[in-house]
Amino acid sequence: MxxxxxxxxxxxxxxxxxxxxxxxxxxxxxxxxxxxxxxxxxxxxxxxxxxxxxxxxxxxxxxxxxxxxxxxxxxxxxxxxxxxxxxxxxxxxxxxxxxxxxxxxxEGHIPQLFRELLSNLLKTGYVYEIPESRIRRRETLGLPPLPKGDSESILKTIQDLKMARVLNSE
Amino acid sequence: MEKVGKYMFFLGCTIPYRVTSYEISARKVLQRLGVDLVEMPEFNCCGLPLEPLSHELTLILSARNLAVAEREGLDILTLCPGCFGTLKKTNKALREDKSLKEEINGCLKEVGLEFKGSVNVKHISQFLIEDIGLDRIKKSVIKPLRGLRVAEHSGCHLSRPRKYLEFEDPENPKALKTLIEATGAKYVEYMDETECCGATIAGIDDKISLSLVREKLSHIKSAGAEALITMCPSCHIMYDANQIRVERMFKETYGIPVLHYTQLLGLAMGMPPEELGLDELRVNPSKIMKYVMEIKPRL
Missing domain, CATH: 1.10.1060.10 (Alpha-helical ferredoxin)
Structure with missing residues (x-):
């Protein structure tokens, strides 16, 4: 300053x-x-x-x-x-x-970390981008497939949010 | 063992991303206790990590998950206190505020869902105590971990804010301690047990969050605990995966293994360590494993 x-x-x-x-x-x-x-x-x-x-x-x-x-x-x-x-x-x-x-x-003050979390959410439904290798490894470990994250319907539910408008205008 | 019912299993984002050991051990232990887990047919983040950006976004994301569980007619069981707290808070807020419920349902209508408020949400700690019961847990233990001294960290979001979660006393949380005792192990008290792990600001200011981890580990070490037991994936990352970062940053050695409670219970149930994901831990738990191997199973 x-x-x-x-x-x-x-x-x-x-x-x-x-x-x-x-x-x-x-x-x-x-x-x-x-x-x-x-x-x-x-x-x-x-x-x-x-x-x-x-x-x-x-x-x-x-x-x-x-x-x-x-x-x-x-x-x-x-x-x-x-x-x-x-x-x-x-x-x-x-x-x-x-x-x-x-x-x-x-007002647009969003730290980088949160921009990444939000972008992951809108892409995958999860706030982290889970690597392919981890998803494949689940099978080897005998774990069931991950629940499907439905990003399309997330977008539908949040389209009226102020936050969504801020992001769209950027 | 007789079945105890079906639950919608809410995995969250952090566990599949980085803490598979918690999922592996929880599934094993819950299966042994006769719990039937149903996978979420569709899922999105509970909303907690994005609450700093928009409370409304969090409400919509959590309400959507609640509505999916309602459609399936099942109560939700979570491993993550963050998911638990967020889903539970939204459940309460929408049940109590009709106009808020209508507003959120307006958003959910777009995808053919409706929040009614008919299901409950429990974290695994509460579920084990209230639905399975300590007697049943104790009966499942065939290798009582007598003589093992462990510290516990429940995590803030399991009980705070008290007004909304109504689960346990955040100033004196007892659930995890009670559950540890059920395995035969002894919990060791240490300074500032309820202090935050700093996970939520990792990535914003690592120096602060690692300083919090360091302080916790040093208090646990002074108390002479042989391991730290957690029930939160984020707290676990801070104390296990980040322990080595703390050791490097502050030029200190801790070497405190950090186990999920479900791993501790699984060991006491006589399950082999490799089936409980102990090989996934970053701080080597071999001392604990050696100790458990020497216990003769009670048949």
Whole structure:
């Protein structure tokens, strides 16, 4: 980040918290009183100084929408749900973070890993491209054939999703 | 042994991709216990790995699998806690929210399916305890693994978030410990047992995920366990396949074999190690195998 950027005031979107709170899993966002249980119990925060769930929640509450959605740290959440289970205010912290990731993805911020998983899903029905050799080996091992992943019908079921439109427009 | 019923076997993506040993051993053990597994006639990913991109996508993908099982009239049995949690959460969400159900069914209609909410989803740990029962498992053990000291790691997605999964206490998970005891082995407690394995951010930030693995392995080593037992394919990859990466990255030696619970149970049932996929493990389990070979089967 250049010096100019870091000193530039962040844009505040006062409606943002309501946008998050109306999504499933985000309902309790405004109940957070910043105790920090989520950060202190977060396995990722122990190994990375940029990832702080309490800060992310606070940023969402005050409306730093662009700053969150453009960030890389957002994608470090491991979805272990320890924060969600331990929040004394009932905030589903990991789900709020997931809502934020979903919003970031709709704006086109998608880490390479997820692009690959999605592309595999749409090709095969599985999120990994299972090598031919592994599929053949199943027979040698006496395992039944893998269930057929039907990518065509997946495409049919998700055609109306915002996510699908984002991908098609790219 | 008498049959205990038919189940729709949900394999998921990670197991056929990288963790065949879990599938091999689970099929053997379940067959021995009289469980009739029906393969999914059609399948797609449960949706969990893509939830960071779109919650709705996850709902559709999991609802589609639930609808396939409903069409066949069978409850779902999973080996992967991630698939279990995702299918179970969607099942609950759609059962409780009529308008959401209608919305998702609108998508499923395109492929001639409908979600009604008539089947249940269980992970193999819950299934073994509730449907097979500990007595029956204990009776199937002919080589009690007495004296074997193992650590366990249940995995986050088996019990978290508590509010949605309602299976066990995520702060003090007992299912795997109980199942280990049923084999005659002893579970060893260690520091931070419920800590995450880091699998979900492998590929996003490997340094963090491997640091989590390292910490877990070092706690297990300090506790003096001879092996680590898991019930999740992703946790297993982190501790078994990635153990060597951790050893290289941090210049340390662990050498802790990581077995799927179904392998441990299979050994206690007297099955030969090669039938349980023990040769597929990356960390050599020969010490455990030697120990098991020396136990005289109880006839």
């Amino acid at each position: 250049s010096e100019n950027e870091s000193t530039k005031p962040s844009k505040i979107n006062p409606r943002f918290r309501y946008e998050v709170a109306k999504m499933p899993g985000g309902e309790k966002l405004l109940q957070c009183f910043q105790c920090g249980t989520c950060t202190s119990d977060c396995p990722i925060a122990r190994f990375n100084e940029k990832y702080r769930p309490r800060t992310i929640i606070h940023m969402a509450q005050i409306g730093l929408k662009d700053k969150i959605l453009d960030s890389e740290f957002l994608w470090l959440c491991a979805s272990c749900f320890t924060c969600t289970d331990r929040c004394p205010q009932g905030v589903e912290v990991a789900n709020v973070i997931r809502i934020l990731k979903n919003m970031a993805a709709e």
